[in-house]
Amino acid sequence: MDGQPLYSTHWPVIGHKWAVEHLARSLNHGRVRHAYLITGPSGIGKTTLARAFAQAVNCLSEEARPCGECRACTLIAHDGYADVNVIQADGNTLKIEQIRDMQHMLALRPVEARYRVVILRHFQDATPQAMDALLKTLEEPPSYVILLLTADTADTLLPTIKSRCQPINLRVLPTTLIRRALEERWQVEPERAALLAQLSGGRIGWAVRAAEDETLLAQRSEWLDLLEKAIGQSRVGRFMLVEPLSRDKASLAAAMELWQSYWRDVLLVSHSTTTPIANRDRRHALEQIAAAVKVEDVQRVLNAIRRTAKYVDQNVNARLALEVLMLDLPQLQLIQAPPGVRE
Numbered sequence: 001m002d003g004q005p006l007y008s009t010h011w012p013v014i015g016h017k018w019a020v021e022h023l024a025r026s027l028n029h030g031r032v033r034h035a036y037l038i039t040g041p042s043g044i045g046k047t048t049l050a051r052a053f054a055q056a057v058n059c060l061s062e063e064a065r066p067c068g069e070c071r072a073c074t075l076i077a078h079d080g081y082a083d084v085n086v087i088q089a090d091g092n093t094l095k096i097e098q099i100r101d102m103q104h105m106l107a108l109r110p111v112e113a114r115y116r117v118v119i120l121r122h123f124q125d126a127t128p129q130a131m132d133a134l135l136k137t138l139e140e141p142p143s144y145v146i147l148l149l150t151a152d153t154a155d156t157l158l159p160t161i162k163s164r165c166q167p168i169n170l171r172v173l174p175t176t177l178i179r180r181a182l183e184e185r186w187q188v189e190p191e192r193a194a195l196l197a198q199l200s201g202g203r204i205g206w207a208v209r210a211a212e213d214e215t216l217l218a219q220r221s222e223w224l225d226l227l228e229k230a231i232g233q234s235r236v237g238r239f240m241l242v243e244p245l246s247r248d249k250a251s252l253a254a255a256m257e258l259w260q261s262y263w264r265d266v267l268l269v270s271h272s273t274t275t276p277i278a279n280r281d282r283r284h285a286l287e288q289i290a291a292a293v294k295v296e297d298v299q300r301v302l303n304a305i306r307r308t309a310k311y312v313d314q315n316v317n318a319r320l321a322l323e324v325l326m327l328d329l330p331q332l333q334l335i336q337a338p339p340g341v342r343e
C-alpha cells in the first residue's frame with residue numbers, strides 16, 4: 001500500500017460528499033453491507049449514487065475505484081452490465097413477480113463481477129406483497145449480492161425492511177453547487193443555470209432534466225398556475241381544476257413536491273427571512289398570500305399537501321385525496337403581477 005486507498009471518493013456524483021466518503025470508507029475497510037436504503041426527495045441523485053456505488057464495488061482498476069473507464073464502470077454507467085440490474089415500478093407499483101424474478105437471478109453467482117448489485121428504485125412503490133417477498137432476500141442474502149433500495153421517504157416501508165438496510169439519507173443540495181455543476185458539467189449558460197438552480201429546490205436531477213428538456217419548465221408553470229387559480233376558486237371550481245391532475249400518479253407526486261416548495265416559500269416570505277425562496281418567479285403572488293393568510297393556516301396547507309403525497313404513494317384514491325387537499329386551501333383573489341415582474 002502506498003497510502004492511497006483503493007476506493008477513492010472521486011465518484012460521478014454531484015454533492016452528497018459525506019455519503020460518498022462513508023461508502024468509500026466501508027469499502028476500504030472491507031465492511032460492505034448487503035443492503036442499503038438511500039432516501040431523499042426525488043431528483044436529488046439517489047439512483048446516481050447507487051449506480052456509482054455499483055461501479056466502485058465492481059471496478060477493475062487496481063488504483064482508484066471507481067475509475068469510470070474500465071469495462072465494468074462504462075457498462076454500469078449505461079445500465080448495460082449483466083451483473084448490475086435496475087428494478088423499478090412496472091406501471092404504478094413494483095410487483096411481487098418482479099421480486100421473484102430478481103430472486104431467481106440472485107441465485108446465480110455473478111457472471112464476471114465481484115458483486116451482483118440490484119438497484120431497486122422508488123421502493124415506496126412496492127406492493128406489501130413485494131416488500132414481504134424482499135424480506136426473504138434481506139434476511140439471508142447470498143455473499144455476492146448487494147441490494148440498493150431507493151425511496152423518497154422510508155416512512156411507508158416495512159420496519160423489518162428498514163432495520164435490515166443501512167440507511168443513507170440524502171439531503172437537498174445547496175443552490176450554488178447545482179448552479180456550478182450545470183455550468184461546468186452540462187455547459188448551461190450562467191443566467192439560465194442560476195434560474196434552474198434556484199427553481200430546482202436543491203434537486204440536481206430536476207435541474208439537469210429541466211436544462212435538457214424545455215417542457216419541464218412549462219409543466220412547472222402549469223402546475224403553479226393551477227394552484228394559484230384554485231386559491232381564487234370556490235370548492236366546485238377547485239374540484240374541476242384538479243380533476244385532470246388526479247389521473248396521472250407520477251405527475252401528481254411531482255406536483256405535490258412543487259406545491260410543497262410553494263407553500264414553504266409562503267412561510268419564508270411571511271417570516272421575511274434571508275433564505276432565498278425556491279419559486280422566485282412567483283414572488284408577487286407569494287407576498288399576497290403571506291400578507292392575507294395566517295402562518296397556522298399555511299402550516300395546515302403544508303400538512304395537507306404532505307398527507308396527499310403520502311396517500312398518492314400508498315395508492316389511495318388520488319382524486320379523493322386531491323379534493324380533500326382543495327378544501328384545506330385558503331380562498332383568496334390573487335392580483336396578477338404587472339408585466340415584467342415575472343422572471
Ligand SMILES: [Zn+2]
Binds near residue numbers: 061
Ligand atoms: Zn472502473
